[in-house]
Amino acid sequence: MTPGSEISAPPSARLAIEQVSKSFETSRGRVHALDKVSLQVAEGEFVCLVGPSGCGKSTLLNMIAGLEQPTEGTVAAAGEPIRGPSRERMMMFQESALFPWLDALGNVMFSLKRKPGLTDQERRETADYYLKLVGLEKFRRANIHELSGGMKQRVALARALAPNPRVLLMDEPFAALDAMTREQLYGDLQRIWAQRHVTIVFVTHNVREAVCLGDRVVLFSPHPGRIREEFRVDLARPRDINSVEVAGYATRITRTLKDYLEHGAGI
Amino acid sequence: MKRLLSAFLFFALLVAAWHWAFAAGIWSPVLVPSPESVARYLWEVLRDGTLWDCSVVTMKRLLAGYVIGLLAGVPLGFLTARVQVLRDTLGVLALGLQGLPSVCWVPLALLWFGQTEGAMLFVVVMGTLWSVILATETGVRNVNPLYVRAANTMGSRGLHTWVFVMLPASLPFIVSGMKQGWAFAWRSLMAAEIYVTILTGFGLGHLLHYGRELNAMEQVVAIMLMIVLIGLLADKVLFSPWEKFLHRRWGTGK
Numbered sequence: 127m128t129p130g131s132e133i134s135a136p137p138s139a140r141l142a143i144e145q146v147s148k149s150f151e152t153s154r155g156r157v158h159a160l161d162k163v164s165l166q167v168a169e170g171e172f173v174c175l176v177g178p179s180g181c182g183k184s185t186l187l188n189m190i191a192g193l194e195q196p197t198e199g200t201v202a203a204a205g206e207p208i209r210g211p212s213r214e215r216m217m218m219f220q221e222s223a224l225f226p227w228l229d230a231l232g233n234v235m236f237s238l239k240r241k242p243g244l245t246d247q248e249r250r251e252t253a254d255y256y257l258k259l260v261g262l263e264k265f266r267r268a269n270i271h272e273l274s275g276g277m278k279q280r281v282a283l284a285r286a287l288a289p290n291p292r293v294l295l296m297d298e299p300f301a302a303l304d305a306m307t308r309e310q311l312y313g314d315l316q317r318i319w320a321q322r323h324v325t326i327v328f329v330t331h332n333v334r335e336a337v338c339l340g341d342r343v344v345l346f347s348p349h350p351g352r353i354r355e356e357f358r359v360d361l362a363r364p365r366d367i368n369s370v371e372v373a374g375y376a377t378r379i380t381r382t383l384k385d386y387l388e389h390g391a392g393i
Numbered sequence: 394m395k396r397l398l399s400a401f402l403f404f405a406l407l408v409a410a411w412h413w414a415f416a417a418g419i420w421s422p423v424l425v426p427s428p429e430s431v432a433r434y435l436w437e438v439l440r441d442g443t444l445w446d447c448s449v450v451t452m453k454r455l456l457a458g459y460v461i462g463l464l465a466g467v468p469l470g471f472l473t474a475r476v477q478v479l480r481d482t483l484g485v486l487a488l489g490l491q492g493l494p495s496v497c498w499v500p501l502a503l504l505w506f507g508q509t510e511g512a513m514l515f516v517v518v519m520g521t522l523w524s525v526i527l528a529t530e531t532g533v534r535n536v537n538p539l540y541v542r543a544a545n546t547m548g549s550r551g552l553h554t555w556v557f558v559m560l561p562a563s564l565p566f567i568v569s570g571m572k573q574g575w576a577f578a579w580r581s582l583m584a585a586e587i588y589v590t591i592l593t594g595f596g597l598g599h600l601l602h603y604g605r606e607l608n609a610m611e612q613v614v615a616i617m618l619m620i621v622l623i624g625l626l627a628d629k630v631l632f633s634p635w636e637k638f639l640h641r642r643w644g645t646g647k
């Protein structure tokens with residue numbers, strides 16, 4: 127894609143996952159990670175995928191990122207089948223996956239390195255802007271091992287946002303953090319999402335987190351991974367994870383989750 | 394400053410102990426030279442330029458072979474890590490040959506290249522190459538696969554990923570391989586120089602050899618000192634910057 131076409135016709139970020147199955151060949155035989163999963167994500171929507179571990183959430187996210195291909199079915203972004211990774215869809219991982227050989231600024235600049243039509247000066251300014259957005263302007267020259275877990279994920283967020291993607295894919299990004307740090311990040315993430323109109327697909331196994339962040343919570347069940355149910359969360363933003371409303375939604379979803387875990391997957 | 398002082402005191406004491414042991418006349422002066430005679434010899438060869446010339450000859454050989462070993466070893470290490478066939482062939486060969494004491498290359502080098510610079514170069518390259526291949530291979534195989542995935546989503550592909558992600562990510566392993574390669578190359582070059590006379594240039598090893606032939610113990614000891622000093626210097630100049638970088642960025646070691 128030329129830089130020109132990017133400006134004149136921004137592709138719609140709507141994600142369409144149609145009848146997607148994915149299986150892996152392992153030494154223990156075939157593992158069905160996902161079975162006929164369909165999901166639509168609207169432009170600017172914040173969708174949370176919830177489910178116990180092993181139900182294929184990461185696999186689905188990797189396919190949207192273009193890091194893996196479905197065994198069956200299609201995954202499309204803006205009407206185009208996804209063939210590989212693209213800066214239109216940036217990914218954040220549970221471990222920050224920051225590069226230890228670069229400082230914070232260097233890490234954010236890396237995601238702009240291959241973006242055409244930018245001078246080094248512009249790359250630096252853009253990186254600075256995003257470090258500021260996540261509140262780390264004082265730590266631009268810090269080494270990665272000197273940052274706390276929460277700061278690392280902030281740098282990772284800045285790195286993912288810097289190329290200005292239409293879609294942000296987040297795979298349990300806050301799972302390894304303490305509750306206080308997490309709550310700060312919930313606030314920041316909601317603010318940034320509202321400002322930038324980016325589409326977010328957020329994977330978690332924490333139901334409350336999903337309710338606090340998502341417009342929609344999609345519940346997965348394992349063996350093989352399927353979508354069990356969807357919940358729309360109609361609560362005003364910004365939401366507080368400790369509010370009664372969030373707790374109420376979370377209780378309902380958790381009950382459903384428990385139901386099918388107790389009564390088996392074959393309902 | 395305090396560290397410098399304690400180091401200085403330690404070596405001063407060492408020389409003093411040596412001096413007293415000599416003065417006490419426990420050993421024959423033919424076998425154990427006095428520190429003064431060693432210093433006198435060093436001063437002499439320093440003044441007439443012999444020491445400098447020989448050091449330059451040795452360092453040139455070492456650096457040439459070392460650089461060749463690095464330039465070949467790092468890419469080969471990448472390939473063995475990535476290509477199954479190469480791992481089963483070149484990888485096994487490297488593992489075997491790395492275990493071979495590098496002195497063992499000297500007789501072979503002599504038969505193949507004769508008493509030439511080529512033989513010296515060959516010995517140094519063989520000392521360096523296998524360690525570097527193995528360390529690079531281990532480094533690449535230990536790269537967190539998440540780094541590569543993250544780089545891919547950021548638009549980095551193919552050669553760009555290798556140079557800007559795989560290479561720096563395996564740096565801690567590569568640097569330790571470089572150190573080991575350097576140590577092996579240094580040892581084997583000294584062995585080669587002591588063992589063989591090469592008319593195109595006298596190195597430190599030759600000076601050591603002639604010291605023995607002439608029964609000049611002060612020469613033998615002085616050259617040994619020089620070899621130790623060059624080893625320390627190389628460590629400071631060649632590896633300290635890398636290790637500082639690793640320490641700063643990764644927060645490891647020190």
Ligand SMILES: Nc1ncnc2c1ncn2[C@@H]1O[C@H](COP(=O)(O)OP(=O)(O)O)[C@@H](O)[C@H]1O
Nearest residue numbers: 150152157159178179180181182183184185186
């Ligand atoms: N690369 C892979 N090779 C083999 N099996 C895999 C691979 N990736 C995922 N799986 C399997 O697919 C299933 C779903 O994995 P994953 O998507 O990581 O689940 P989740 O993220 O929901 O915990 C698991 O049973 C896992 O073992």
Ligand SMILES: [Mg+2]
Nearest residue numbers: 183184185297
């Ligand atoms: Mg997962």
